[in-house]
Amino acid sequence: MTLSRLITLLMTLLLLPITVGALAIVAQHNREQWKEQLASHAQDTAIALGLALQPYLAANDLAGAESLVDAIFDGGYYQTILVRAADGSQLIERQANPRPTDVPGWLVAALPLPTPLLGAPIMNGWKQSGMVTVGSHPGYAYRALWLDLWSLGRWFVLGWLASSLLVAAGLRWILASLRTLEDQALRVARLEFTTQKNLPRIRELRRITEALNLLSDKFRGLFSEYSASAESLRELAYRDPLTGLPNARFLQNALAETWETNETRQLMLIQIDGFQALNARLGRANADRILSAAAKTLKRAVKGQSGALLVRLESATFALLAENLGPEPMSRLAACLQAELTDTVASGNGDPPLTACFGICELTDGLTATEALSLADAALRRAQAQGAGLIVSEPRNPQDEQERDLWLKTQLANQTLSLRWQAVADPRRGISLHREAYARLPDADGRLLPAHAFLPFAERNGLQGELDRQVIALVLAELKRADRNGPPCAVNLAAESLADERFVNDLLDALSPRDVGGRLLVETGEAAFLTHRESVGHALKKLRERGVGIGLDRFGRRFADFGYLLDWRPDYLKLDGTLVRRILDDVSGRFYLQSLAHLAHGLNLTLIATQVESEAQQAQLVELGVDGVQGHWVDGLESGGVRSEE
Structure with a gap:
């Protein structure tokens, strides 16, 4: 029962006995008054009628006496009129129905009005010639009594209604504040630390609101401290303290992930020229200051490159790992970096601007991390031998890239895209949480190529949106065919697609009631989301309002404040593969991942580990608090009748 209904019921129970008691008192008082009036009315009529009948009885005119009695009786105010002779014989009798x-009828039964018979003598001179007896009819009294009670009861009801409306209005105002407090308390329970700016006027409610605001602020501070602690753990393990860039260890994990996911990447080594001599001449402190300035310059220059990872390896050597960039774009990027470094003056002692040498290597299948670094280092050495510039270790034939571009456009125009599915399992309960769709396109021999083989060409030719449209269409078609009680279907969309308002509107129009309610999940990468946070966040909010689940992929890859999770709440997080690959022998990595698990669970988010390769990894991840696993280890699971692959 709601508080408003309870108060209304209590008010009714309070007013009801008061109303009944007041009506009973008024009825009893009016009854006594009417009893006296009926007796007085009967007595007065008897006396008057006795005087009026005197001449008729003296003349022995019984007919005239009856006419007089009838004239009085027919008015309806009398129940009984009796006229008797002096000897007691009945001369005239008139009786009416007393009811x-x-x-x-309940009023008559509850409030009986006795009608006393009162008489008066009929005189003939000094001699009594008869007796007249009159009893008033109670009908008029009952009607007057009923009208009084009805009017009084009606006013009580109107007063109750008016009071109820006033109480309801007051309760509505009070309960609105209570509902706001309830909503704020639930938000705090979900770790959504909001505060109320408009405090209620009621003192008690205002104090509760102030207490909740204080609690919310305290929890936000605790969460921020915990988030900062988790991030500091990662920074100690993976960040260079001088430049603030990721270190060589982080690059090793990123390179290992490249071969796990078969992504197309370019590796560039950057060596600042003459830094050792600069260090010896200016001293370590000044050299470190110059190195920090160079790192900031490089970081600023690659900021606009999606998926670019800038790392400090050692001394004045940096590495840049770029996703889905061909040799030509990579060469243009190196030239841009060279120009930016040229604008960075080495010192204030008339030294020339900084210059650097660049070595580029494309990460092809079969290369290990050590081999890739060796190839890039060899290219760097050749560049240094020439004095400056860059060398690409394995140049590509531009004609091959043009053929790939034409092939991709043809395949998308012919809609030859197909999907392969990979299950995401709950290792504790042994069930499938959802299954993720991966795009495939056939090559000239009919073999299905994974997405990493054509994504660079899609991005270069502006076809990422069309590719995502076809993937979404196939996923929605699968949802229509699949069992409604089966696991949800997830699709990873590019941030560029989600930032496109037309793409999002078309997706919303394509959704049917069967697709929502948790059956469709949309993922996007953490790095891409943070780059396009406003536009992508707005699109994901629209999708969530339609019942689409939201996931954040490659979580924990970037050095970022996790506070953004408070404002933008995905349904689940997928850990970046670099955090999982070395989980068995990386103590600091395990501690960091456990901190991420506590962070996710504190926000009621599901944490999923990707690229799980063995039972030992899965057992370790479960121990650290991971909720789901995805990768080759779960490839043998059956999910909704579709064998998972990838």
């Missing part, structure tokens, strides 16, 4: 017909 009134226009009042409720």
